[in-house]
Amino acid sequence: MHLWTKLKAAAIALALAVGVLGAQVAAAHHGWGWTSDEEFVLTGKIVAVRLGNPHGELSVEADGQRWIVEVGQPWRNKRAGLDDDLLSIGRELTAHGHRSSNPEQRLMKAERIVIEGKSYNLYPDRAS
Structure with missing residues (x-):
């Protein structure tokens, strides 16, 4: 019984550690914590699309x-x-937002998208 109690405690501790680490990784990517503070603008053509949760790319x-x-x-x-x-392959857009704080990544989070001269504000509570 003593060994079983130790194994059970170890399994619970491991599950908690994995849960905490997973939450930190998710928080590091989602939200704005992974982006730079500087405004960033990118203009280009959409070549691939993945829409859905937790966010589109x-x-x-x-x-x-x-x-x-x-x-x-x-x-x-x-x-x-x-x-x-509007978010289809071949469409030209300008994305306003913030790029990754890691300069080696070509990754940004858009606050506002401009397509064919029309602005679509994804985060109206943020200045972009």
């Missing part, structure tokens, strides 16, 4: 480089007026 070709541009969750995109047709 657009692969954008800009100046010969491929960038990942995070857009909002489906409800946020819809609220901003961005439907799936």
Whole structure:
């Protein structure tokens, strides 16, 4: 019985550690903690699309480089007026937001998207 109690305690401790680490990793990526404080603007053509939760991602070709541009969750995109047709392959856009604080990553989180001269504000409570 004593060995079983130790194994059970070890399993609980491991599960808690994995849960805490997982939450830290998720928090590090989602939200704004992983981005730089500086405003960033990227103009390019959409070459791949993955929409859905926890957020959409657009692969954008800009100046010969491929960038990942995070857009909002489906409800946020819809609220901003961005439907799936606007976020389609071949469409040119300008994304305003913040890039990764890691300069080696070509990754940004968009606050606002401009397509065909129309602005779609994903985060109206943030200045962009």
